[in-house]
Amino acid sequence: xxxxxxxxxxxxxxxxxxxxxxxxxxxxxxxxxxxxxxxxxxxxxxxxxxxxxxxxxxxxxxxxxxxxxxxxxxxxxxxxxxxxxxxxxxxxxxxxxxxxxxxxxxxxxxxxxxxxxxxxxxxxxxxxxxxxxxxxxxxxxxxxxxxxxxxxxxxxxxxxxxxxxxxxxxxxxxxxxxxxxxxxxxxxxxxxxxxxxxxxxxxxxxxxxxxxxxxxxxxxxxxxxxxxxxxxxxxxxxxxxxxxx
Amino acid sequence: xxxxxxxxxxxxxxxxxxxxxxxxxxxxxxxxxxxxxxxxxxxxxxxxxxxxxxxxxxxxxxxxxxxxxxxxxxxxxxxxxxxxxxxxxxxxxxxxxxxxxxxxxxxxxxxxxxxxxxxxxxxxxxxxxxxxxxxxxxxxxxxxxxxxxxxxxxxxxxxxxxxxxxxxxxxxxxxxxxxxxxxxxxxxxxxxxxxxxxxxxxxxxxxxxxxxxxxxxxxxxxxxxxxxxxxxxxxxxxxxxxxxx
Amino acid sequence: xxxxxxxxxxxxxxxxxxxxxxxxxxxxxxxxxxxxxxxxxxxxxxxxxxxxxxxxxxxxxxxxxxxxxxxxxxxxxxxxxxxxxxxxxxxxxxxxxxxxxxxxxxxxxxxxxxxxxxxxxxxxxxxxxxxxxxxxxxxxxxxxxxxxxxxxxxxxxxxxxxxxxxxxxxxxxxxxxxxxxxxxxxxxxxxxxxxxxxxxxxxxxxxxxxxxxxxxxxxxxxxxxxxxxxxxxxxxxxxxxxxxx
Numbered sequence: 052x053x054x055x056x057x058x059x060x061x062x063x064x065x066x067x068x069x070x071x072x073x074x075x076x077x078x079x080x081x082x083x084x085x086x087x088x089x090x091x092x093x094x095x096x097x098x099x100x101x102x103x104x105x106x107x108x109x110x111x112x113x114x115x116x117x118x119x120x121x122x123x124x125x126x127x128x129x130x131x132x133x134x135x136x137x138x139x140x141x142x143x144x145x146x147x148x149x150x151x152x153x154x155x156x157x158x159x160x161x162x163x164x165x166x167x168x169x170x171x172x173x174x175x176x177x178x179x180x181x182x183x184x185x186x187x188x189x190x191x192x193x194x195x196x197x198x199x200x201x202x203x204x205x206x207x208x209x210x211x212x213x214x215x216x217x218x219x220x221x222x223x224x225x226x227x228x229x230x231x232x233x234x235x236x237x238x239x240x241x242x243x244x245x246x247x248x249x250x251x252x253x254x255x256x257x258x259x260x261x262x263x264x265x266x267x268x269x270x271x272x273x274x275x276x277x278x279x280x281x282x283x284x285x286x287x288x289x290x291x292x293x294x295x296x
Numbered sequence: 297x298x299x300x301x302x303x304x305x306x307x308x309x310x311x312x313x314x315x316x317x318x319x320x321x322x323x324x325x326x327x328x329x330x331x332x333x334x335x336x337x338x339x340x341x342x343x344x345x346x347x348x349x350x351x352x353x354x355x356x357x358x359x360x361x362x363x364x365x366x367x368x369x370x371x372x373x374x375x376x377x378x379x380x381x382x383x384x385x386x387x388x389x390x391x392x393x394x395x396x397x398x399x400x401x402x403x404x405x406x407x408x409x410x411x412x413x414x415x416x417x418x419x420x421x422x423x424x425x426x427x428x429x430x431x432x433x434x435x436x437x438x439x440x441x442x443x444x445x446x447x448x449x450x451x452x453x454x455x456x457x458x459x460x461x462x463x464x465x466x467x468x469x470x471x472x473x474x475x476x477x478x479x480x481x482x483x484x485x486x487x488x489x490x491x492x493x494x495x496x497x498x499x500x501x502x503x504x505x506x507x508x509x510x511x512x513x514x515x516x517x518x519x520x521x522x523x524x525x526x527x528x529x530x531x532x533x534x535x536x537x538x539x540x541x
Numbered sequence: 542x543x544x545x546x547x548x549x550x551x552x553x554x555x556x557x558x559x560x561x562x563x564x565x566x567x568x569x570x571x572x573x574x575x576x577x578x579x580x581x582x583x584x585x586x587x588x589x590x591x592x593x594x595x596x597x598x599x600x601x602x603x604x605x606x607x608x609x610x611x612x613x614x615x616x617x618x619x620x621x622x623x624x625x626x627x628x629x630x631x632x633x634x635x636x637x638x639x640x641x642x643x644x645x646x647x648x649x650x651x652x653x654x655x656x657x658x659x660x661x662x663x664x665x666x667x668x669x670x671x672x673x674x675x676x677x678x679x680x681x682x683x684x685x686x687x688x689x690x691x692x693x694x695x696x697x698x699x700x701x702x703x704x705x706x707x708x709x710x711x712x713x714x715x716x717x718x719x720x721x722x723x724x725x726x727x728x729x730x731x732x733x734x735x736x737x738x739x740x741x742x743x744x745x746x747x748x749x750x751x752x753x754x755x756x757x758x759x760x761x762x763x764x765x766x767x768x769x770x771x772x773x774x775x776x777x778x779x780x781x782x783x784x785x786x
Binding site: 368371372374375398399400401402403404405 | 677681683684687709710711712715720
Binding site: 123126127129130153154155156157158159160 | 432435436438439442443464465466467468469470471475
């Protein structure tokens with residue numbers, strides 16, 4: 052059983068974050084929360100999201116799972132006006148989701164979840180941790196897009212840096228310690244990432260003013276952030292691109 | 297003789313409605329009004345419009361006709377600033393329209409009306425009548441565009457519905473009687489229409505807050521609405537797509 | 542030596558004006574100003590710009606020259622937020638420009654100026670002079686774009702006209718003397734110009750409310766305007782298209 056009501060902007064944020072990596076996803080239902088774990092087709096990145104029932108206007112669910120086509124959810128979201136509440140209900144007899152917004156009802160076929168894995172979140176020991184404003188990240192990404200397809204993230208005891216090196220030009224975002232909300236980095240660590248993945252992840256964040264970044268040396272990055280006014284939270288993991296010497 | 301002044305937003309509305317179906321149209325002039333009747337090239341839809349002289353800031357005309365290229369009118373409209381009045385004058389010696397907006401004058405070649413028919417408006421006996429808000433129609437159309445190329449319009453004694461069925465999903469706009477300004481429908485009637493035509497028609501309406509819809513069973517739909525603050529009115533007719541059993 | 546700070550909107554205006562004609566340009570530095578002269582690849586138009594040090598928040602320069610890729614400057618400008626000051630510094634050891642905006646630093650390779658000429662500004666004796674509002678020019682250009690690739694500029698003792706003739710239609714912007722800030726034209730003069738060049742020039746003007754136009758008979762047009770609140774000024778020259786009889 053699943054029956055819920057959710058403000059359209061919260062559903063949009065959830066959908067945007069997951070659709071950064073996949074077009075279809077398995078939503079795991081429990082009595083007091085909804086969780087989604089997904090890995091992108093190229094196995095470069097992972098999202099792990101938990102949305103508590105407080106993120107919803109109304110939430111009733113038994114243990115279970117729903118396979119959703121995220122593009123269809125986005126189509127419904129485009130019908131919503133500011134402040135609209137969207138109603139979601141699992142029609143178990145016909146195995147479809149009944150979605151209502153305003154005077155419109157959409158009967159949405161569910162996606163078979165048989166082929167969808169339940170990825171394990173790897174246990175990473177990442178030595179550096181920092182809390183940075185999302186809009187600073189966006190500026191650094193925008194600057195990097197002019198010169199390269201990759202971006203290096205660096206943490207030092209003194210600050211956080213994003214660096215991209217092109218053929219002729221290079222670009223650097225420097226955030227010294229006092230511009231960060233938090234910084235724990237005993238030594239310098241640095242990893243290189245594909246810029247398009249990192250950019251899409253950061254662009255999907257609509258309400259989180261800051262994100263927490265965990266970083267190592269040639270290691271994946273972990274990006275944690277709140278969703279739906281902290282009634283939910285999510286983690287992105289992104290594999291590094293190992294630089295050849 | 298034809299010489300008129302018209303606010304740019306009124307001329308835009310007239311042009312948008314007609315250009316839903318045709319690129320060129322014959323404007324029939326009379327002493328106190330202008331009428332346009334046109335059928336789209338595929339003979340699926342018709343527009344029948346009458347604009348009274350009160351829709352104009354100034355209007356002087358003898359009986360006659362002008363063949364206009366609507367794309368050219370739109371080009372002139374793009375030069376107008378909010379509140380601009382556009383002046384139109386028939387230069388009979390050179391058979392062209394002299395259009396003035398601000399300090400700009402465009403001499404516009406007229407289109408030969410010889411090949412343009414005067415379509416007869418068919419007399420349809422449509423059992424259901426309802427008055428619905430234009431923005432509700434727009435929402436229903438937007439929803440339908442995600443799932444199908446067709447849209448069914450239904451009237452029942454209890455309300456009005458717009459339904460689209462896709463391969464896997466379906467979408468429905470339900471407007472019960474109390475959300476309609478008027479409803480006369482003794483029994484259920486239903487007709488299916490090409491969504492692109494219906495969508496373009498409804499999108500062309502810029503000032504009409506409501507439209508009156510006349511509906512039958514596998515019959516054309518008639519859509520009536522006011523123009524230019526009720527100084528004009530227009531009717532769209534759209535042929536049904538008969539569903540194969 | 543070159544080290545300067547400049548408001549992003551001023552740098553944008555300078556860049557937009559020059560990039561109307563070229564992608565790369567030689568910036569000539571002096572103790573109290575910066576000048577750029579460039580001719581477009583087709584040798585149809587020229588820009589001659591001088592920006593005084595007062596246009597900058599800070600300006601220190603020795604005699605010298607910098608070859609800049611204007612697209613890279615535009616990339617940096619897209620990172621600037623309203624009111625941002627951009628810092629520019631020549632790193633002579635590595636022959637690159639260090640550009641800073643907010644917390645971002647871009648190291649920008651310079652362009653070799655060896656192949657860039659120093660065009661001479663021709664001495665033209667143009668009999669008509671007029672001062673016209675930039676937004677009127679924009680309206681006239683927009684109207685002309687519908688009918689032709691060329692635009693004729695005319696000055697008479699009574700006013701200024703912009704005329705475009707298409708195959709079937711023609712368009713005219715008429716600005717009688719009282720709508721001009723200044724008019725000196727003893728006789729009628731008229732020259733025809735490529736519309737795309739003229740349009741791009743006028744669109745590049747962002748702060749100049751009026752421009753001064755010097756005009757002759759089948760002669761180049763000279764367009765003069767202020768930049769950066771009159772701390773700078775620039776001249777466009779555009780060759781006429783001689784009409785075949």
